[in-house]
Amino acid sequence: MDAVVLIGRVLFSVLFLGSASGHFMNADAMAGYAKSQGVPSPKAGVLASGGLMALGALSVLLGIWADAGMLLLAIVLLPITFLMHAFWKESDPEAKQNQMVQFNKNLALIGAALMLFAFFAHTPELGLTITGPLFDRG
Template identity: 30%
Template sequence: MTPVRSLARAMLSGIFVVSGARNFANPGRLAPTAKPVTDRVTPLLERVHPQLPTDTETLIRANSAVQFGAGLMLATGRFTRPAALVLAGTLIPVTLAGHPFWRNDDPIAKNNNQIHFLKNLGLFGGLLLAAADTEGKPGLRWRAGHRIGHSRRSVRRAVRTARREARIAVRSASAARRLPG
């Protein structure tokens, strides 16, 4: 991994590690803000698995733990692409719950939330770039196409070889029949 990638990933993940740890330790301060979003997610969670906890503070803690863990993975260069995708996924409810600028009547609060909303949108874009980054190595699509092409060439070679060997065997058999004997 290049030093620029390492530094960029550490910088990008910093907010997730710090806020993940902070919000895990104190989810109560975010509960009133997060409640409208968790109330909308609760029916989905209950349909997926009725035993899943759906209270707001537990969901905040779960999201925070995921952000902390995925942030550490991104920062340390472990499973960076999946970690970036997971972080992008956790950023969506956080942004919708925490910065709904469209609901603010106060111009100062609206401006502040709009700035934070756009900041999170920028983080989301950076995470998508990190998720797409193959570090200069071929991606899965190229590898699969290359492997398929290689397999096709191998099959063609095997068929040509089998035909050639069959022709040689036919010639040998017909020559053997012509020999007096």
């Protein structure tokens, strides 16, 4: 089971590492979109969210307080989901559908990250991690 969990951690982390990379490599374009969505300090927001995603994903990937990494990813996704994918504000049907898909994807990722947070916090003998959980039941 340790190998299966490791594979899952790698696959889960790849999505966030890729997204974090995009936040840094395309910061100006992403900040422009964030500004169009009414995000205050859009460039700082893009860079901060990219940094937090990278930190959370590396925590999960390397198994350094993976529980805290999962919680961080859930927390980062929450405002992104509601600020950047507000499908209810769209009037164009195609744009509305696209934003709804992104909103629902993020909700599913938040749910998965919260479940995995609890899993890692309550499974100190998981193996194949560098540290145990930060939020253990002790």
